[in-house]
Amino acid sequence: MYLPPHFEQKDADEIRRFITANAFATLVTVAEGEPFASHIPLLLDGEENLRLTGHLAKANPQWRHFEANTRTLAIFHGAHAYISPTWYEKAGVPTWNYAAVHVYGRIRLIHDSDALGELVNRMSRHFEGEGEQAWVPAYPDKMLNAIVGFVMEVDEVQAKYKLSQNRSLEDRQGVIRSLQTGTTENEREVASLVQRFLAQVGERHDG
Template identity: 45%
Template sequence: MYIPRHFEIRDRDEILSFVETHAFGQLISTHQGRLYSTHIPFLLSDDKTTLLGHVAKNNPQHQDIENQQVMVTLEGPHDYISPSWYSVQGVPTWNYQAVHIYGQCKVSTDTNKIISIIETLTKKNEAKFETPWVAQYPASMLGAIVAIDISIDELQCKYKLSQNRSDLDRDQVIAQLDEAGSRGLATAMKASRH
């Protein structure tokens, strides 16, 4: 991805924290000579070297993804930025946060691995509920999916959060985003100042 210097994030811990927080993204590979994308939730392995996920066996992407270098894209809050929010002239733009991950992909039909991924994803996402749902998966359901492991070979991270604008312009953009209800992006912009 194109990353001008003032939008680039290099801190690995910051990037991996973003990956854990914004873990729904696109698994991009080639299938039969064409680009192919599947939108799935990902998990970061405990040692933070691998992305884990699963896809349906009926999804043709898994048929030729083994040992292929793939790309995963993840994004955070984003929104349109009007030049009318600036104190000095500007152009319309879009503020956002994005991570691209490149790595070698492995596919597994091992039932224990599939159960581990599904249970971990479920626990992570059910934790916010007062009475979390407990997973129980019949063998027929487990046989309909495959596990995906992607080694993290390269991380690219871009936070385009008006860092190229004055403090006054950034404050005005934050205020407008808050007013418009785009609070996640406003919060990200505030956090990027520290």
């Protein structure tokens, strides 16, 4: 993606937190020159060597794209909001603030029913939680045979937090105030992000 240096997020812990919190991803492949996308939850594993784990319906043709051993892109989307130039003290133009992470890698397929059972159990535990009312899967082999599991070995991560970092302190504070009074959860989440990273910038400058 287009990634100006002032919008690039490099903190590995922050990127892992973002992916985990926004696990419903857009998985993009290219087959015979045509882009193809699926929208699925993915689990992040690993520390130094990151991996993404998930599964597709066997009826979904995308899993066959992985067999070509070409790179796959997983896009994780965070909060986003319109930014009006009327919120600035200085002149500006309309824009959009957002956070997104692009993860690239090659995929290894999982067909074995035991491995698939372990995969869906782990995903269910993650998203259901450990409470007494948590649903516990018990898939017969017939159902497991209807899906294809996969692991993406990550070879590149790009994280973009476009949070008005190219504006003055006064302009960013105006963005925060305006978004905090917005009517949507997205606006308030973006306000919190701008505020959080504004504070971190201030700490770095003070230190």
